[in-house]
Amino acid sequence: MSANEDPGARVRAALNALAKPPGSLARLEELAVFIGRAQRSERPHAAAPHVLVFAADHGVAAAHPVSAYPQAVTPLMVRTMREGRAAVAVLARQAGAPLWVTDVGVAARLAPPRQVDAGVRFIDARVREGSADLVAGP
Secondary structure (H helix, E strand, O other): OOOOOOHHHHHHHHHHOOOOOOOOOOHHHHHHHHHHHHHOOOOOOOOOOOEEEEEEOOHHHHHOOOOOOOOOHHHHHHHHHHOOOOHHHHHHHHHOOOEEEEEEEOOOOOOOOOOOOOOEEEEEOOOOOOOOOOOOOO
């Protein structure tokens, strides 16, 4: 298949023609090319996009320096998402996609948001408060 026949190549060419460094959107560009090929279209689309965020804390992060941020940041980030102020919420809004934030194991109890953005849905599906330290056991 030539570049002219390959929708993925046409998607990549269109992305590279934008006012940004080629490849600067990393995985998003790879996904656009993949979807373009799957849909056989140089203008890939999603009929009903949704953004899903699953929030939890892992015990290894509390016991070892493996994360850039301490676990205390997780509930703050979840609240920021629920309030529609996090980058992911802005991106979802721009895409016209509802944002679903699910607590599956944040180590701390979440405070209610100060405001709730109409485009953000929250699900409390907490399995437990964080997980165990995988270095110390299962």
